[in-house]
Amino acid sequence: MYKAPRGTVDILPAEQAYWAHVQQRAAEVCRLYGYERIDTPAFEDYDLFARRDAAGTDLVEKEMYVFEDRSGQKLTLRAENTAPVCRAYVEHGMFSLPQPVRLYYLGATFRYERPQAGRYRQHHQFGCEALGDPSPGLDVEVIELALGFLSSLGLQQLTVVLNSIGCRQCQPEYVKVLQRHYEALSGEVCADCRVRMVRNPLRLLDCKEPACRLIADAAPRISDYLCPECETHFREVQEQLRVLGIPFTLNHKLVRGLDYYTRTVFEILPQREGGQSAIVGGGRYDGLIEQIGGKSTPGVGFATGIERIVLNLKEQQLGVPALPAPRIYLAHMGDSARLAAAVLARSLRSAGFGVVASTGGKSLKAQLRQANALGARHTVILGDDEVQRGVVTVRDMTLNEQVTVPQDGLAAYFSSR
Numbered sequence: 001m002y003k004a005p006r007g008t009v010d011i012l013p014a015e016q017a018y019w020a021h022v023q024q025r026a027a028e029v030c031r032l033y034g035y036e037r038i039d040t041p042a043f044e045d046y047d048l049f050a051r052r053d054a055a056g057t058d059l060v061e062k063e064m065y066v067f068e069d070r071s072g073q074k075l076t077l078r079a080e081n082t083a084p085v086c087r088a089y090v091e092h093g094m095f096s097l098p099q100p101v102r103l104y105y106l107g108a109t110f111r112y113e114r115p116q117a118g119r120y121r122q123h124h125q126f127g128c129e130a131l132g133d134p135s136p137g138l139d140v141e142v143i144e145l146a147l148g149f150l151s152s153l154g155l156q157q158l159t160v161v162l163n164s165i166g167c168r169q170c171q172p173e174y175v176k177v178l179q180r181h182y183e184a185l186s187g188e189v190c191a192d193c194r195v196r197m198v199r200n201p202l203r204l205l206d207c208k209e210p211a212c213r214l215i216a217d218a219a220p221r222i223s224d225y226l227c228p229e230c231e232t233h234f235r236e237v238q239e240q241l242r243v244l245g246i247p248f249t250l251n252h253k254l255v256r257g258l259d260y261y262t263r264t265v266f267e268i269l270p271q272r273e274g275g276q277s278a279i280v281g282g283g284r285y286d287g288l289i290e291q292i293g294g295k296s297t298p299g300v301g302f303a304t305g306i307e308r309i310v311l312n313l314k315e316q317q318l319g320v321p322a323l324p325a326p327r328i329y330l331a332h333m334g335d336s337a338r339l340a341a342a343v344l345a346r347s348l349r350s351a352g353f354g355v356v357a358s359t360g361g362k363s364l365k366a367q368l369r370q371a372n373a374l375g376a377r378h379t380v381i382l383g384d385d386e387v388q389r390g391v392v393t394v395r396d397m398t399l400n401e402q403v404t405v406p407q408d409g410l411a412a413y414f415s416s417r
């Protein structure tokens with residue numbers, strides 16, 4: 001018996017109302033802010049993700065799906081969306097458009113990691129990227145957009161957590177100070193952190209091990225090491241958030257898992273007791289486009305996992321609109337009715353009515369049962385007798401009433417209801 005691979009799920013019809021609603025809200029909020037949709041391929045050149053600057057990150061070292069195609073080209077299933085969107089920006093010369101270029105995406109990403117609730121090896125992201133503008137107002141815009149998206153779904157009491165991790169000038173200085181702080185404590189941190197001390201020191205700050213957390217709490221804070229430009233940028237982000245009435249908390253331990261972030265980093269946490277799991281993560285990445293071969297171009301954005309959003313909607317018992325059920329079920333009995341039913345279904349559909357046609361051979365009772373299960377509002381019943389008389393019986397499934405309607409007046413009958 002085949003099963004879906006570990007860490008993947010089938011999104012069954014019963015789930016689709018959640019997905020349609022979330023995707024539709026995403027598109028709607030992006031329209032309000034002028035973000036346009038982009039779709040990038042499901043796989044990219046291996047080197048796009050495994051850039052020199054990204055070496056040592058969990059993403060590159062442990063989590064990517066890497067394969068060679070039949071021509072021997074090394075490829076990676078899309079492990080995240082920001083690098084592909086930036087690749088498209090450079091490849092299509094979007095730097096010659098008025099800046100910033102505001103883009104959003106909805107698509108699957110693939111990571112080989114331990115599956116857990118709301119987290120899968122194939123998971124789907126909605127995210128925005130605003131490219132070509134360093135203004136702090138743009139950082140605030142993407143935070144506001146992300147919040148607008150979540151609250152349009154009914155999610156409330158969201159917490160914005162904010163930090164600045166500096167730029168290429170000031171961050172290396174801070175990293176040295178951080179490494180010195182940890183050198184004396186290398187016997188007390190977990191094995192992962194001993195590797196991070198060398199390869200990815202900023203990630204020391206968000207280790208979840210209790211002992212490591214205490215050490216991170218007492219670590220030097222990057223806010224004390226920001227250069228004047230980064231300090232001003234961070235202050236202006238906070239000022240504008242206050243003006244807009246968007247509450248936030250500062251957390252000096254907030255860093256992001258990917259290497260390319262600079263300055264603003266943020267997360268949005270859902271309302272959940274004791275829960276720490278962010279539903280949105282994002283920030284500024286002013287060095288990324290240069291890393292992938294473009295000219296130096298600032299960028300800022302966020303990503304959110306749709307599976308995790310759906311999980312939160314369910315946990316908080318937030319309903320979503322039902323998808324439209326077929327309005328008409330077409331039942332038939334007898335040989336001549338079988339062909340007449342096919343012709344009738346065709347004419348109703350071309351008049352714009354959704355029709356589920358019975359495949360026949362079942363008793364009328366079984367056909368009505370199926371009509372009920374599908375949520376049809378009306379069942380059209382066609383027997384050999386009705387065929388002879390040029391009529392059908394229309395049964396209203398909620399009122400349990402039946403009327404006789406001429407076949408050639410059926411579309412008009414449904415239009416008037």
Ligand SMILES: [Zn+2]
Nearest residue numbers: 167170227230
């Ligand atoms: Zn700086």
Ligand SMILES: [Zn+2]
Nearest residue numbers: 190193207212
């Ligand atoms: Zn640790």
